[in-house]
Amino acid sequence: MTATLPPHRFVNVIVGKRVDKPKMGVYNGGNIRRRHKMNALDKLMESARKLPEERLVELQEAADKMLAESETVPLVPICVRCGGHSIVRNGHKHGKQAYLCRDCGKSFVETTNTVMYYSHYGKDVWEQVTKDTYERKAIDRTAKALGLDHHVVFNMRHKILKALEDTEEEEPIELGEVSELDETFVLDSYKGSETEREEAGREARKHGAKASKPGLSQEYVCICSGVERGGDSFARTVNRAVPSKEELQTAFKGHLLPRSLLLCDGQSGYKALEGLTDCRVENVNAEENQDKGFYHLNHINNFHGFIKSCCRNFRGVATKYLNRYNALFSSAYQQCEAHAHNFFEIISQCSPFQRHYSNYDVRNHNLLVLLS
Ligand SMILES: [Zn+2]
Numbered sequence: 001m002t003a004t005l006p007p008h009r010f011v012n013v014i015v016g017k018r019v020d021k022p023k024m025g026v027y028n029g030g031n032i033r034r035r036h037k038m039n040a041l042d043k044l045m046e047s048a049r050k051l052p053e054e055r056l057v058e059l060q061e062a063a064d065k066m067l068a069e070s071e072t073v074p075l076v077p078i079c080v081r082c083g084g085h086s087i088v089r090n091g092h093k094h095g096k097q098a099y100l101c102r103d104c105g106k107s108f109v110e111t112t113n114t115v116m117y118y119s120h121y122g123k124d125v126w127e128q129v130t131k132d133t134y135e136r137k138a139i140d141r142t143a144k145a146l147g148l149d150h151h152v153v154f155n156m157r158h159k160i161l162k163a164l165e166d167t168e169e170e171e172p173i174e175l176g177e178v179s180e181l182d183e184t185f186v187l188d189s190y191k192g193s194e195t196e197r198e199e200a201g202r203e204a205r206k207h208g209a210k211a212s213k214p215g216l217s218q219e220y221v222c223i224c225s226g227v228e229r230g231g232d233s234f235a236r237t238v239n240r241a242v243p244s245k246e247e248l249q250t251a252f253k254g255h256l257l258p259r260s261l262l263l264c265d266g267q268s269g270y271k272a273l274e275g276l277t278d279c280r281v282e283n284v285n286a287e288e289n290q291d292k293g294f295y296h297l298n299h300i301n302n303f304h305g306f307i308k309s310c311c312r313n314f315r316g317v318a319t320k321y322l323n324r325y326n327a328l329f330s331s332a333y334q335q336c337e338a339h340a341h342n343f344f345e346i347i348s349q350c351s352p353f354q355r356h357y358s359n360y361d362v363r364n365h366n367l368l369v370l371l372s
Contacts, residue, residue: 181263282295
């Protein structure tokens with residue numbers, strides 16, 4: 001398993017994709033660029049890293065040639081209604097390129113089935129809101145920077161999150177090989193909903209507020225989560241407080257690959273996951289699991305730290321939207337991990353470039369000196 005970037009999920013948010021309708025792809029001179037393009041890109045990068053430098057030059061030249069050829073062929077989408085390839089441009093509708101499918105006779109525009117369909121805002125604005133969502137910026141900050149109303153950005157953000165959640169449902173994250181599973185807790189939140197606050201009999205929590213009772217009470221919502229070492233991460237909320245066997249099975253159903261080793265903290269409920277697929281659950285705290293270099297939960301703990309920092313940046317997440325945000329946490333965390341992994345691959349390989357530094361270098365070379 002490689003540390004796969006999930007940008008295909010990110011791309012699909014923009015491109016738009018539904019289970020019940022043919023997917024929007026791009027038709028280019030006989031090659032259909034499917035949504036798995038980014039997976040293919042990961043594999044290509046993995047292979048390219050192993051090639052000697054002279055072969056890399058050849059690969060780059062071949063890629064440049066293919067790119068030059070593709071630029072001469074205009075990109076035309078496949079039909080969003082029937083998946084047909086006989087598409088012709090058909091003028092503009094509301095300022096957007098329209099297409100006509102010769103197979104089914106239906107027409108569509110470039111944003112049909114995407115989060116941007118019927119939107120008054122252009123691709124640039126949607127891309128910025130998506131970027132800010134991934135950078136965990138609060139909605140007010142995005143709204144202010146774009147000169148938009150809070151509610152407009154709220155709706156855009158939630159459409160993007162919904163698309164991300166749906167995409168993850170269609171292409172479930174699968175944890176395999178050696179994966180760490182554990183749960184983390186966040187305080188419940190009725191942010192933005194006066195009715196729900198009244199039903200819960202409570203005032204809104206102020207930013208940074210604490211639970212009213214000590215310990216793990218019903219005020220906490222559980223996020224069941226897993227991280228494959230060097231691979232994907234996954235988070236799902238099913239209930240409050242400590243999850244039962246059944247809740248763990250519900251959360252992880254369809255997300256565990258056969259023959260994987262699942263490392264947990266010894267909570268008995270996790271053993272029930274062995275009934276879901278042919279996997280083995282091990283308690284890292286068990287006496288026989290002495291090798292703490294292997295039997296640990298550092299990766300999942302890092303992921304939990306990331307989730308908590310995201311919640312702080314967003315100034316709390318309303319509980320009812322938590323699974324949408326869980327999809328974002330998984331996706332954003334994988335990106336950070338994959339970037340870190342790729343960079344480490346670069347700096348950990350022998351190369352003609354000097355990347356060895358002494359402690360003296362670290363303290364004395366290239367320091368920033370301000371003039372005033
Ligand atoms: Zn069609």
